[in-house]
Structures are given as structure tokens and as C-alpha cells.
Amino acid sequence: MTPRWTPLAITYLVLAVVGLVGTFALNVWSVVLMRNYVLDLVQSGPAVGSIGVDIMVAAIAGSILIIVEGRRLGMRRPWLYVVVSLVTAFAFVFPLFLAFRERTLAKRAVGEGSGIRYHSENGSQ
Numbered sequence: 001m002t003p004r005w006t007p008l009a010i011t012y013l014v015l016a017v018v019g020l021v022g023t024f025a026l027n028v029w030s031v032v033l034m035r036n037y038v039l040d041l042v043q044s045g046p047a048v049g050s051i052g053v054d055i056m057v058a059a060i061a062g063s064i065l066i067i068v069e070g071r072r073l074g075m076r077r078p079w080l081y082v083v084v085s086l087v088t089a090f091a092f093v094f095p096l097f098l099a100f101r102e103r104t105l106a107k108r109a110v111g112e113g114s115g116i117r118y119h120s121e122n123g124s125q
Helices: 007-032 037-043 046-072 079-087 090-113
Strands: none
Touching: 007 090, 046 079, 046 090, 079 090
8 A cells, every 4th residue: 555645745845846946947047048057056155155054964964864864764866956956956856865764764664554665774583
């Protein structure tokens, strides 16, 4: 039996859509104006530079979390979320990963209730 999307997973999906739509228009605008996105982020003044560094550090830490947690849970190709974030936005990818992580955990809970056993990477049960 496949579990339904949990309210938390749906919340993450809504945030992913908001992140995609909210950043897509600005990213397209930046490309149309032929702006250097990263340089604009860190050279537009101290406050914007601070926010830019803050977001970059959070995105790097989140990318590490996506790969480590995805592998730990046995999710397929967690690195793909990081690659997709390079052409979309981390504001889209991170909540999307969290939604699918929640779904994986829900499937696991259903599987544990039915007696299905999952194996960790080191081969133990």
C-alpha cells in the first residue's frame, strides 16, 4: 500500500512551487539583462552581500544534507537535486527534497508495519 502525501510533505511541495515561481521570473529577468547573477549578489552593497553569503552557505550545507540524508534513506540519485538547483533555484529544490524525504519516511513506516525490512548501506538490518 502506497502512503498518501502527508500534510508536511504537501507543505514542502507548496513551498517548492513558491520557490520555483518566485525565483524563475527573477532569474529570467537577470538573464535578459545579461547580468552576472553571483557578482550582483555579493557586490550590491553590504546588506545584499550579507544575504548572498548567507544563502550560499545555507545552500551548500543543504546540498550536503540532501546527499547524505538521501543516501542514508536509500533515495535514488540524491545528487540530482543538487544538479537541478544549479539551473533552477535552491528555494525550489530543498523543499522538493524535503517533500520526497517525507514520502520516503512514510513509505518506510508503512513497510515496517507490514513486516518489510529495509537494509542500511553497511548491510545490517
